[in-house]
Amino acid sequence: MTCESFPTEAELAAALGRRIIDAVRQRPRLVLGLPTGRTPLALYQELIRITGDERVDWSGVRTFNLDEFVHLGPGDRGSYRTFMEERFFKHLNIPPANIGFLDGRAPDLDAECERYERAVTAAGGIDLMMLGIGVNGHIGFNEPSESLVARTHRVTLDEPTRAANALWFDGDVQRVPREALTMGMGTILQAREIVLIASGEAKGEAVTALLRGGVTTRFPASFLQLHPRVQVMLDDLVAGQLP
Ligand code: PGA
DSSP: OEEEEESSHHHHHHHHHHHHHHHHHHOTTOEEEEOOSSTTHHHHHHHHHHHHHHTOOOTTOEEEESEEETTOOTTOTTOHHHHHHHHTGGGSOOOGGGEEOOOTTOSSHHHHHHHHHHHHHHTTOOSEEEEOOOTTSOBTTBOOOSSOOSSSEEEEOOHHHHHHHGGGGTTOGGGSOSEEEEOOHHHHHTSSEEEEEEOSGGGHHHHHHHHHSOOBTTBGGGGGGGSSSEEEEEEHHHHTTOO
């Protein structure tokens, strides 16, 4: 695991944005794994800005988002699909058929998880997976637990996770769904390359555990230590807290 820090979140987003744009240019059929949350917002804005300035062509790119709330899907307020449409997809020319997403409104959620696994495999796997990290060490919605499910599956969300997501539901934690669908850690670890981004004071402890702690299902992000190509990108608010 390599680790790099940047003075500000904006500088981190600029560096990673440039790297992703270069990857899209070099490999027009790139397969990207994408997160939602507060963390990637600056990155998505940067990618949209560069795309406008430099006329970047995303028409061959495929994407797979990490997770979605159960009972929410395209067009629903608070769904991760809507988050991604508004903040990223609608600003680029990725064909809708190339956008891989879990549908939390699918009639059979187990079948939906299996469909998603097959779709990732059919795309040839994920080339570059971008991740955030939860304050509890979750990745996607793989919450700390006695054991982890390797493949895409349905999960019950931890209360701190629901609280952190109230932001997308007008601050009302009661409206945050109790369950979600998420890529499993096994699916995530099959990506050829992984970049984890962490910014802001609240992430200091989690990143310390990620970099220095043991590998444990009680801290799902720790499994990233087992992957040969993980880069951790931090702003100074996080880096300043590392021992
Ligand atoms: P955040 O979420 O970017 O909103 O902090 C990160 C995560 O939970 O993975």
